[in-house]
Amino acid sequence: MIARVLDGKALAEQIKQELTQRVRELTGRLGRPPGLAAILVGDNPASQVYVRNKRKACAEIGMASWLHQLPASTTQSELLRLVDALNRQAEVDGILVQLPLPRHIDVLAVMQTVDPRKDVDGFGPENLGLLAIGQPRYCPCTPLGVQQLLVRNGIEIEGRHVVILGRSNIVGKPLALMLMQKAPGANATVTVCHSQSRKLAELCHQADILVAAVGQARFVQSEWVRFGAVVVDVGINRLPDGKLCGDVDFDAVREKASAITPVPGGVGPMTIAMLLHNTVESAASLAADGPRR
Numbered sequence: 001m002i003a004r005v006l007d008g009k010a011l012a013e014q015i016k017q018e019l020t021q022r023v024r025e026l027t028g029r030l031g032r033p034p035g036l037a038a039i040l041v042g043d044n045p046a047s048q049v050y051v052r053n054k055r056k057a058c059a060e061i062g063m064a065s066w067l068h069q070l071p072a073s074t075t076q077s078e079l080l081r082l083v084d085a086l087n088r089q090a091e092v093d094g095i096l097v098q099l100p101l102p103r104h105i106d107v108l109a110v111m112q113t114v115d116p117r118k119d120v121d122g123f124g125p126e127n128l129g130l131l132a133i134g135q136p137r138y139c140p141c142t143p144l145g146v147q148q149l150l151v152r153n154g155i156e157i158e159g160r161h162v163v164i165l166g167r168s169n170i171v172g173k174p175l176a177l178m179l180m181q182k183a184p185g186a187n188a189t190v191t192v193c194h195s196q197s198r199k200l201a202e203l204c205h206q207a208d209i210l211v212a213a214v215g216q217a218r219f220v221q222s223e224w225v226r227f228g229a230v231v232v233d234v235g236i237n238r239l240p241d242g243k244l245c246g247d248v249d250f251d252a253v254r255e256k257a258s259a260i261t262p263v264p265g266g267v268g269p270m271t272i273a274m275l276l277h278n279t280v281e282s283a284a285s286l287a288a289d290g291p292r293r
Helices: 008-030 044-062 076-086 107-113 125-132 141-152 172-179 198-204 267-289
Strands: 036-042 064-070 094-097 161-165 189-193 208-212 229-234
Touching: 008 044, 008 267, 036 044, 036 076, 036 267, 044 064, 064 076, 076 094, 076 107, 076 267, 094 229, 094 267, 107 125, 125 172, 141 172, 141 229, 141 267, 161 172, 161 198, 172 189, 189 198
Parallel strands: 036 064, 036 094, 161 189, 161 208, 208 229
Antiparallel strands: none
C-alpha cells in the first residue's frame, strides 16, 4: 500500500479562492476590507517567516494587514497597551500575537487582553471555553486546518478512533475537543497521548486516524501505524542538513497508511488558510454586532 498524499497546499489555495469572494462582499458592505493586525515581539527568524507568510496570504485574498514589530525588550505593560489599542480600532477585525513571546512576558495575560471577538487564533480562555462546551466561536487555526484536511478529502471521522500524539494548548487539546463534538466532521472517539503515556506505540497502533504533534523529528515510526490508518503530521522540524521534516517517518509510514500529510505542504498552509477564515468570520460578526468598548 502506498498512501494517498493529502495536499494541504492545494487545498489551502482552494479555500483562499472561496474566501476571496467573501472578502469582496464584505469590503463592499463595510466600505473597507477585513483587517488583521499582527504583533511580533523580538527577532525570532521562524516567527518572522510565519508572520510574513500570513500577511502575504492576507494580500492575496484582498484583506488588509498591519505588522507591529516590537523589540525583545518590550515590557508586558507596553505589549498589553498595544493590544488594548488594537481592540478598539474598528478597522482591525483580528489580532494575531505571534508566539513564542520573550520569557518575561506572561502569555496568558496577553491572551486574556485580546478582545475574544478578535481572537482569531482561538487561543484565549473565552474561545477555548466556548469550544469546550460545544459552542465554538473561533477554533484554533492548526486544529481547524487538520479537521478541514480530513473532511475535504472525504475521510470519515464519525465513529472512528482518533489518537492525538501531543497535548499542547495550540494543537492537541483543542483538536481533541473539536473531534469529540457531536457535530459534522467530528463525533470521533479521541485518545490523547503524551511523553509520559505508557505503551505509546501500542496506543498509536490502535488509531484509525493518527495525528502527530510532538515536535520531534521522525518520532513516529512505521511499526507504530497499523495498515490502512490515516496519518496527519503537524510537526515541522529542521534537520542538521537544513531540510525540513515532520514528526512522522514519512517514507516508511507512507507504505502502511491509506493517507498521509507531507511536511512541508500539509498542515502548515492549512493553518494560514484557517487564520484567514477566522478573520473573515470576525469581520462579518463585528459588522453585525458593532465593536466591543
